[in-house]
Amino acid sequence: MRVMVLRIGHRIPRDERITTHVCLTARALGANGVYISDVQDRELVATVRHVSERFGGDFQVEAGRPWRSTLMDWKRTGGKVIHLTAYGMPLPRVINVIRGARGDKLVVVGAEKVPGELYGLADWNVAVTNQPISEVSALGIFLDWLFKHKRLEHKFPEYQIRIIPSEHGKNVTVD
Amino acid sequence: MRVMVLRIGHRIPRDERITTHVCLTARALGANGVYISDVQDRELVATVRHVSERFGGDFQVEAGRPWRSTLMDWKRTGGKVIHLTAYGMPLPRVINVIRGARGDKLVVVGAEKVPGELYGLADWNVAVTNQPISEVSALGIFLDWLFKHKRLEHKFPEYQIRIIPSEHGKNVTVD
Numbered sequence: 568m569r570v571m572v573l574r575i576g577h578r579i580p581r582d583e584r585i586t587t588h589v590c591l592t593a594r595a596l597g598a599n600g601v602y603i604s605d606v607q608d609r610e611l612v613a614t615v616r617h618v619s620e621r622f623g624g625d626f627q628v629e630a631g632r633p634w635r636s637t638l639m640d641w642k643r644t645g646g647k648v649i650h651l652t653a654y655g656m657p658l659p660r661v662i663n664v665i666r667g668a669r670g671d672k673l674v675v676v677g678a679e680k681v682p683g684e685l686y687g688l689a690d691w692n693v694a695v696t697n698q699p700i701s702e703v704s705a706l707g708i709f710l711d712w713l714f715k716h717k718r719l720e721h722k723f724p725e726y727q728i729r730i731i732p733s734e735h736g737k738n739v740t741v742d
Numbered sequence: 743m744r745v746m747v748l749r750i751g752h753r754i755p756r757d758e759r760i761t762t763h764v765c766l767t768a769r770a771l772g773a774n775g776v777y778i779s780d781v782q783d784r785e786l787v788a789t790v791r792h793v794s795e796r797f798g799g800d801f802q803v804e805a806g807r808p809w810r811s812t813l814m815d816w817k818r819t820g821g822k823v824i825h826l827t828a829y830g831m832p833l834p835r836v837i838n839v840i841r842g843a844r845g846d847k848l849v850v851v852g853a854e855k856v857p858g859e860l861y862g863l864a865d866w867n868v869a870v871t872n873q874p875i876s877e878v879s880a881l882g883i884f885l886d887w888l889f890k891h892k893r894l895e896h897k898f899p900e901y902q903i904r905i906i907p908s909e910h911g912k913n914v915t916v917d
Contacts, residue, residue: 585759588876595873596883618874653905654912657895686910695882696894697905698770699793701763704882707875708771711883712891719871719883720832730828730872735861737829 569671570713571627571641572601572706575634575685576678579608588703589676590615590628596710597718598674600627604634623726638673638688646671647690651705652681655692662712665691674709676702744846745888746802746816747776747881750809750860751853754783763878764851765790765803771885772893773849775802779809798901813848813863821846822865826880827856830867837887840866849884851877 572593577586586608590601594615603611608630619626638648647670665672668690675681675689686692695705711718722729731738747768752761761783765776769790778786783805794801813823822845840847843865850856850864861867870880886893897904906913 581759584756585763588760588763588878591874592876592879595871595875596879622873654908656907656909659891659894660907686912689910692908692910694905694907696770696896697907698797698898699766700770701767701878701882703763703876703878704767704771707870707879707883708886708894711886716834716887716891719834721871723873730869732831732835732869732872733829733867734831735864735867737861 570598570710571671571673572598573604573634573637573673573675574601575604575675575681577603577606577608578678579606582678583608583611585678585703587611587614589706591618592703592707593710594619594624594626596707597714597721598710600629602632602637603628603630604632604637607631621727623723623729638675641673645669646673648673648675648688650675650685650689650692651695651702651709652692653694653697653699655694657697658693658695658709658712661691661693666713672713674706676706678702745773745885746846746848747773748779748809748812748848748850749776750779750850750856752778752781752783753853754781757853758783758786760853760878762786762789764881766793767878767882768885769794769799769801771882772889772896773885775804777807777812778803778805779807779812782806796902798898798904813850816848820844821848823848823850823863825850825860825864825867826870826877826884827867828869828872828874830869832872833868833870833884833887836866836868841888847888849881851881853877
């Protein structure tokens with residue numbers, strides 16, 4: 568199962584840091600990549616690619632594609648769309664159905680406001696708590712649940728730097 | 743068990759949005775409150791209190807206390823300190839010990855850089871993945887694990903607005 572994140576509503580410079588956190592969270596928790604819709608943000612893309620090169624793995628990041636056609640293309644090829652929103656169905660009630668559903672998964676995370684039609688286009692609108700929260704933590708928790716809490720010790724291949732877990736210090740190994 | 747979050751290294755205006763996301767995540771996932779250390783940020787405190795008043799519960803937010811004395815006072819009264827850092831021990835390997843430990847919990851999340859002595863002062867340095875991630879998602883995932891994945895459908899008391907879960911729309915009830 569391929570899992571991509573679609574970040575919509577990104578604005579420069581307002582969302583640069585939050586979207587960077589979305590990308591790092593997506594990578595760390597096992598998504599295959601992020602599409603940042605509608606806006607080209609070369610600096611952000613370069614930052615995330617640089618992290619990925621240093622810390623390993625094959626994380627994909629692309630910016631500038633229109634969100635609607637990205638989503639429609641995904642559905643047309645049999646993929647499923649999950650929209651994370653505080654208005655949606657509680658994660659614990661829908662996660663088993665989502666995990667069991669065929670097809671690759673596109674996880675959509677908005678910024679402040681999202682287009683209303685997204686609620687209709689998504690296969691599932693999922694709430695990581697029905698409370699005001701952050702799209703960054705909502706995404707992290709969703710992916711952790713999607714992968715059954717098994718991705719936290721994943722080792723990324725082809726790293727230049729790897730962190731060695733340490734009780735009270737900082738320890739890295741450089742390839 | 744009382745759980746407070748200590749946000750260190752907050753800078754205005756750089757971290758305003760990220761720290762807001764830290765606070766909303768702390769509240770949504772069941773922490774009792776957040777201390778924003780060393781810096782007074784009245785606007786941020788007001789924003790978070792306003793959300794809390796509208797959506798319910800008794801979330802505490804305070805800014806301006808020095809981080810070191812906050813942490814030392816916490817320890818002196820028998821509380822435990824957990825520092826979230828990519829350099830720490832993987833969450834799955836330490837969560838049972840942390841859950842079983844006596845005392846209230848102070849969860850420390852830094853911004854870009856944290857003082858080196860924090861690694862020694864913390865009872866546990868915990869990594870939510872040993873990868874570059876976001877303090878926002880690291881906090882959310884940590885709290886979700888701490889509360890055994892049981893806090894996602896919590897209903898906050900004394901709300902003015904409550905979101906009613908919906909499959910394809912937005913539905914709120916106003917008290």
